[in-house]
Amino acid sequence: MPLTAAYTSQKPPLAEPVERLRDRIPGWGVDLDPADRPSFPRESLDLRPEGANWDLPEQQPHSGYRERSIEHADLTPVFGTAQPLKGVSGAVRRLAYDRYSEGRAAHWLLLMAGDRIDVVGSTLRSFASTRPDNLIAETGIKAEFTHGGARSRLGHGRADLHHQWLDPLIVAGPWVLAGFGAVTAARRVARLRRAG
Amino acid sequence: MKAMVYRGPYRVRVEEKPRPRLEHPNDAIVRVTLAAICGSDLHLYHGLMPDTRVGHTFGHEFIGVVDEVGSSVQNLQVGDRVMVPFNIFCGSCFFCARGLYSNCHNVNPNATAVGGIYGYSHTTGGYDGGQAEFVRVPFADVGPTKIPDWMSDEDAVLLTDATPTGYFGAQLGDIVEGDVVIVFGAGPVGLVAAKSAWLMGAGRVIVVDHMDFRLEKARTWAQAETYNFTEYDDIVVHMKAITDNLGADVAIDAVGAEADGNFLQHVTSAKLKLQGGSPVALNWAIDSVRKGANISVIGAYGPLFSAVKFGDAMNKGLTLRMNQCPVKRQWPRLFEHVRNGYLRPSELVTHRVPLDDIAEGYHVMSAKLDGCIKPLVVPSAA
Structure with missing residues (x-):
């Protein structure tokens, strides 16, 4: 069997000559020279952006606890204040920040646990509020009827078909398990009371 | 408000x-x-x-x-x-x-x-x-x-x-004239990366995705050659076959954390959140390029670990470059x-x-x- 070009020192020829590429593709090669590429070189001390008229930015005012990575020396000069820590999820997140660096899986896994606790707690609390969660409408499922949901199932038209059979398990599973746990716990308490 | x-x-x-x-x-x-x-x-x-x-x-x-x-x-x-x-x-x-x-x-x-x-x-x-x-x-x-x-x-x-990130992704590939560039992902970022590869002098631009309408856009908007990975038994073998069995000079991962194409990877990351991301596109990139090639990663991944094929990347002498744009x-x-x-x-x-x-x-x-x-x-x- 003859050896292919892959086993020689030759670079395979271009499928299309440069002249044709230049004709066919508007702008072909305009950034061929690395000097025309804005992120070349990657780092340079003459790239400080205009407008930063300070060496160290003024500190954003704050009071009380603001979580931060223990890899930071201090609270950064500016930070977001969107959703401060609160409740049980806040305690879990605070543990993640105060105890574990970004290099530890425990840091991120605790934050993910905090996220799930936050969702369950916020959803349950919403049912006692003037704006309860609408678990159906918030998924945007209405779009299935207004944006070609059925049509998109034919051919390679949508992204979520391959693993969709898993979704009920993953979305509903934790709620079913939590419900099962709550019922079991309630029964146990009732039984203990009767026995007592 | x-x-x-x-x-x-x-x-x-x-x-x-x-x-x-x-x-x-x-x-x-x-x-x-x-x-x-x-x-x-x-x-x-x-x-x-x-x-x-x-x-x-x-x-x-x-x-x-x-x-x-x-x-x-x-x-x-x-x-x-x-x-x-x-x-x-x-x-x-x-x-x-x-x-x-x-x-x-x-x-x-x-x-x-x-x-x-x-x-x-x-x-x-x-x-x-x-x-x-x-x-x-x-x-x-x-x-x-x-x-x-x-x-x-x-x-x-x-x-x-979307536009600067795609363009930045092509820059991270350090494309030289005539390079064969594979872009994984035909979303807005991947499409811009494909188009930008031409601006930097690529000789051939290939886009891989699994949604036909996006691949159609890659052909018409980015003038790219396209492949739907679901139509091939092994997309890496196909990429090798169409690049003289050497592999591409540059590959760009414009997919990131929720890449499909490998059941275990997708389910453990996108569904069960046990990985920072599903590095299917990145692993395909690593395996589809030639030895000594450049890989650009502009797809976003979470901070947890991901099952990336670093052994292949090391043994092939690849340069992996990445950043937020x-x-x-x-x-x-x-x-x-x-x-x-x-x-x-x-x-x-x-x-x-x-x-x-x-x-x-x-x-x-x-x-x-x-x-x-x-x-x-x-x-x-x-």
């Missing part, structure tokens, strides 16, 4: 929230006139990004009008029409001073491994984003730029992330490319969603219904 609000994985709604206020002398408040849903917003929407808090407003792609400025702001005035890079950056720290605006050290106390990003969880600093009527913009003298008169709103909003560095050159018609970002827009219908907008983008490539969000006060 009205704002998109996260309620849990796969659940968002519009709520009335307090209008943001100036919290630092160099803050501005911007009234959002147009925003976008990014593919990376889906990682938050699907619950994959740690420390995504209920009540968070997403949105790191937005433009608007300056509504209020802090006491030290000098470069912007109330009424200015501005585009805002998705990076929040101070302009003066060790990293900003060297051009690494996306790695700013002064804006994100929650993590040192990532800079500040609007509306992208507390892992990136805890800033609410622009899928709202108003948004707080820190370091108003550094990040935002007045939108040139000749530029359309839709081009401007796509220049806040420092958007403002790209703008002067990209403004020229848009003005000259070499890049036409607004042609990627497929949907315009009122803020009130944000839940449907996210579902359409997540499931890729109705030929969705890039959905924009129109705030009611716009």
Whole structure:
């Protein structure tokens, strides 16, 4: 069997000559020279952006606890204040920040646990509020009827078909398990009371 | 004000929230006139990004009008029409001073491994984003730029992330004349990366995805050669076969955390959140290139570990380059490319969603219904 070009020192020829590429593709090669590429070189001390008229930015005012990575020396000069820590999820997140660096899986896994606790707690609390969660409408499922949901199932038209059979398990599973746990716990308490 | 609000994985709604206020002398408040849903917003929407808090407003792609400025702001005035890079950056720290605006050290106390990003969880600093009527913009003298008169709103909003990120991805590949470039992912970022590879002198640009309508866009908009990976038993073997059995010179991962194509990878990351991301596209990139090639990663991954084939990357002598895009560095050159018609970002827009219908907008983008490539969000006060 003859050896292919892959086993020689030759670079395979271009499928299309440069002249044709230049004709066919508007702008072909305009950034061929690395000097025309804005992120070349990657780092340079003459790239400080205009407008930063300070060496160290003024500190954003704050009071009380603001979580931060223990890899930071201090609270950064500016930070977001969107959703401060609160409740049980806040305690879990605070543990993640105060105890574990970004290099530890425990840091991120605790934050993910905090996220799930936050969702369950916020959803349950919403049912006692003037704006309860609408678990159906918030998924945007209405779009299935207004944006070609059925049509998109034919051919390679949508992204979520391959693993969709898993979704009920993953979305509903934790709620079913939590419900099962709550019922079991309630029964146990009732039984203990009767026995007592 | 009205704002998109996260309620849990796969659940968002519009709520009335307090209008943001100036919290630092160099803050501005911007009234959002147009925003976008990014593919990376889906990682938050699907619950994959740690420390995504209920009540968070997403949105790191937005433009608007300056509504209020802090006491030290000098470069912007109330009424200015501005585009805002998705990076929040101070302009003066060790990293900003060297051009690494996306790695700013002064804006994100929650993590040192990532800079500040609007509306992208507390892992990136805890800033609410622009899928709202108003948004707080820190370091108003550094990040935002007045939108040139000749530029359309839709081009401007796509220049806040998707377009510069795609273009940056092609740069990370260090493309030289005649290179064979494979782009994994035909979303807006992948499409721009493919188009940008031509601008940098590629000799052949190949795009791989699994949605035919996106591959069609890659052929017509980015003049690329396309392959649907679901039609091949082994896409890596096919990539080798069409590149003289040597492999491509450059590959770009424009997919990131929720890549499909490998059941175990997809389920353990996108569904069960046990990995920082599903590195299917990255692993295909590693295996599809020639020895000594460059890999560019602009797909977003979470901070947890991912099952990447580093052994192959090491043994092949690959160079892996990656970063969040420092958007403002790209703008002067990209403004020229848009003005000259070499890049036409607004042609990627497929949907315009009122803020009130944000839940449907996210579902359409997540499931890729109705030929969705890039959905924009129109705030009611716009």
